[in-house]
Amino acid sequence: MSTTDAINKGDVKYSINDKGIATVVFNHPLSNSLPGRVLKKLADTITELGEKDEAKVIVLxxxxxxxxxxxxxxxxxxxxxxLETGKKFFMGFANVINACRKCPKLIIGRVQGKTVGGGVGLASAVDYCYATKFSSVKLSELAIGIGPFVVGPAVARKVGVSAMSQLATNATEWQTADWAREKGLYAELFDTVEEMDAEIDVLAHKLASSNPEAMKLLKGIFWEGTENWDTLLQERAAMSGELVLSDFTINAINAFKKK
Incomplete structure (x- = not known):
């Protein structure tokens, strides 16, 4: 797959069932990686669903x-x-995190397997995250010469600064799904996708029949203290946007691509 094809691949779709459960699905042929256009559509979709009365709860x-x-x-x-292009790209992650943060609907995450970097950020930005035992995590950014600057606040909010620091520092090593659950990233782990989906369905139906105003207020409480993230994540995106231009990062990314 050429570079242009890889950037242009991937999509985001959503559906809302008759119970008010909205399901958002993103995809990319390269292990569900996230080019800028997918990030933009993901942020826009979450924002749109937050404004739809028929959507009571969101599954990502x-x-x-x-x-x-x-x-x-x-x-x-x-x-x-x-620099401007670099900042714009990393703002894609910032915009998704902020869309999750500002969305008045509770968001349930579904993590079926390994997740890296921005994927850990997504798992951290949802309000309740289910995963399978295969869902190891890694913040690999330092290994390619940058850092988890944009996703860091979301990850630290969920697992604490100590655990986030471990992930960010030991950037080439996977941490197990059990580790992620112990630290609070995952609420529950399952042996199979089928078992996980069954539990997601149970919780989603419970939430879809709960008081929307109560859930909106509760979500506001969950995210107290993050009111400065519009500015904070913009500043963090600029950090990554500058570092991605360095010879170190360019060489490191090229080396990773050859593996």
Whole structure:
């Protein structure tokens, strides 16, 4: 797959059933990685569903039965040639996190497999996250010369600064799904996708029949203290946007792509 094809691949779709359960599905042929256009559509979709009265609760998932999300698109990262483009790309992750934060509907995450970088950010930005025992996590950004600057606040909010620091520092090592559950990233773990989906369905139906105003107020309480994230994540995106232009990062990304 060429760089251009990889950047242009991937999509986001949603549906709302008659119970008010909205399901958002993102996909990309390269382990559900996230190019800028997919990030934009994901943020826009979450925002749109937050404004739809017929959507009572949101389930966020990716396609396939292996990787949940491979994080940032390496093909798009290597194509960035100036600071403005770099900042715009990383703002894609910021916009998704902020869309989840501001959405008045509770969001249930469904993580079926390994997740890296921005994918860990997505799992952290939902309000309640289910996963399978195969859902190891890694923040690999430092290994390619940048850092988890944009997703860091969301991850630290969910697992604490200590656990986030472990992930960010030991950037080449996977942490197990059990570790992620122990730290609070995942609420529950399951042996199979089928068992996980059954529990997601139970919780989604309970929430769809709950008081929308109570859930909106509750979500506001969950996210107290994050009111500055519009500015904070913009500043963090600029950090990553500058670092991605460095020779170190360019060489590191090219080396990863050859593996």
């Amino acid at each position: 998932k990716s396609e396939g039965d292996r990787a949940f999300c491979a994080g940032a698109s390496f093909d798009e990262l290597i194509s960035i040639k100036d």
